[in-house]
Amino acid sequence: MKKSIQILFFLFLLIGCDKTKDKTIIQGKIENEQITVVSKIPGKIVKIFVKEGDFVKKGDTLAILDIPEVDAKKSQAQGAVTSAKAQYSMAVKGATENQLKQLEAKKMGLKEQYEFAQKSIKRLSNMLKDSLVSQQTFDEAFAKYQGAQAQYNAVIAELDDAKKGARIEQQTMALGQQDRAYGALQEVATADKERFVIAPQDMSIETITLNLGELALPGYTLFNGYISNSTYFRFTVPESKLAKIKKGQEIPVVVFYNKKEIKGVVSTIKQLGAYGNIATAYPDFEMQESLFEIKITPLNTDEAKELITKATVTLTL
Template sequence: MALTPPLKKKLLTAAVLAGVLLLAWWLWRTLSDDGPGEGFVSGNGRIEATEIDVATKLPGRIEEVLVSEGEFVKAGQPLARMQIDTLQAQREEAEAGRQQALHAAAAAEAQVALRRSDVAAAQALIVQRDAELDAAQRRLARSETLAKEGAASGQELDDDRARVRGAEAALAATRAQATAAEAAVKAAEAQVVGARSSVEAAAATVARIEADLADSVLKAPRRGRVQVRVAQPGEVLGAGGRVLNLLDLSDVYMTFFVPETAAGRIALGTEVRIVLDTAPDYAIPARVSFVASQAQFTPKTVETASERQKLMFRVRAQIPPELLQQYIEQVKTGVPGVAWVKLDPDAAWPASLATVVAQD
């Protein structure tokens, strides 16, 4: 059956159109960026950094804020000062209490010396009383011998016996005084211990207030950039009130999610390339520093309609601190991008990810 010219023309047009569509599909497949392909997996995320809140230790009023938003600060650099009038008054009071405790300790030590001299005097008196008793006993012995021979009267014998009893009583009293003096020494020594403890307590109070005075100057715990000034001079904050928020730009990373089928092949230290939306021609080298041990449903920020039922694992890619140091002025957080993870150690990075940010 012969084809009419109009039908031939239609078939020829359809064939040309099909050829054009086939060529367009082939070009799209060839030139479109499907990623590195086998041996790699990717996830989208944003650049993040460790945030540090600089807060007050004690309640008080802000005297001065020394830095501005966006400013780079060094570790230990003063960032803000709190009013310290009350703390200074407390320190003066505590110092006066410490001096008072020192005087009390000195007085207690003097009392110990005094009580020890009383003990020495009592012991010397004991020796004296003991000698007097010995003399009285010897005299009584002679009187008893003479009385038996009729050479001494009974009155003399009675007097000598009374002297012995008096000497014994005096010796007992002196020994009691010595015991009391020794007890007084122990009591005085206990007072010294208490006084010295009071001195230590007062010194600790002074040290605590001095520590609070030192903490009234808010310092940067590490190097970073001021992100937000939360409070202004003149504001009264409670304990733990935030004054500034810092970003530690030596600890920058991207958190992203990968399918459960790929998570088991990712180990700590695995190579990563991060491509930011703002710089698509450059790949930032990184390493996997964290892989979640439990899966979770895909977060809405990264899911598509076909992925909502899939379980994903959270992964963190850490950018080397030495690289961050080179580009510290350009580091920005919140920038979106894509992280490519090399699952196969033997796979070669494709040309699209080969242009890596220079690292000395």
């Protein structure tokens, strides 16, 4: 008797439905949300820490890439930061102590020349009134006086700038160059972290696409897997059966390979746009009927934790 029931159950699965007593057995599949891990920058794989079938936690290192270009750019960025810091420091602090001493000495020399020219022009001015010197001689002395005065005023301004530092515009420009250099260094540091391929979520590793020594290009999938605790059951149902299913409805699902019944809740009902997405092997529907995908989420995720993805499940409507 038990053997006959098993044979009948297999027949139900084969044809996709059992219409006795107005009940229909619909066949579906166990699914998990998929996730892929890709590389952001090109590099050769030098180490792989996982193998297919492993379960990893969020933040675990899956592989390490060799990216020699990053090391070269890091040295360049560090040199640019050192240079920019020195430029900004010089713009803010102004001249060095020795430069200030040289300017002070220059100021003293020009001051002596200016004071001497000032005294000379006063004497020649009185002599010119008494016609003791010619106008040409006075004009030449006055020109020298003006030159000495201009040089003295210039060195005072130069010394003042040296003490105060560069103009605010020059300081701002130097600060901008420093910030730019720090930004380039930070960009390199970010790229350097990308040599470590990290698990974005708790997941199981299903496939590893590259081997040691192979080149991983930007955007290339390195690892495929399933997100932890994302198991659900997917069924394909014709519209004639939709009246028996409602979103939020609790409904039991039977796992075929271990005959275990798991309670779930209907979380999604959506129309299928392509027959390639049909989950039921032999759905019973009329050609003019639309097909709908039913997603049932287990109420107790622990019960579904060990289920095998793509295995068969059944639903009775």
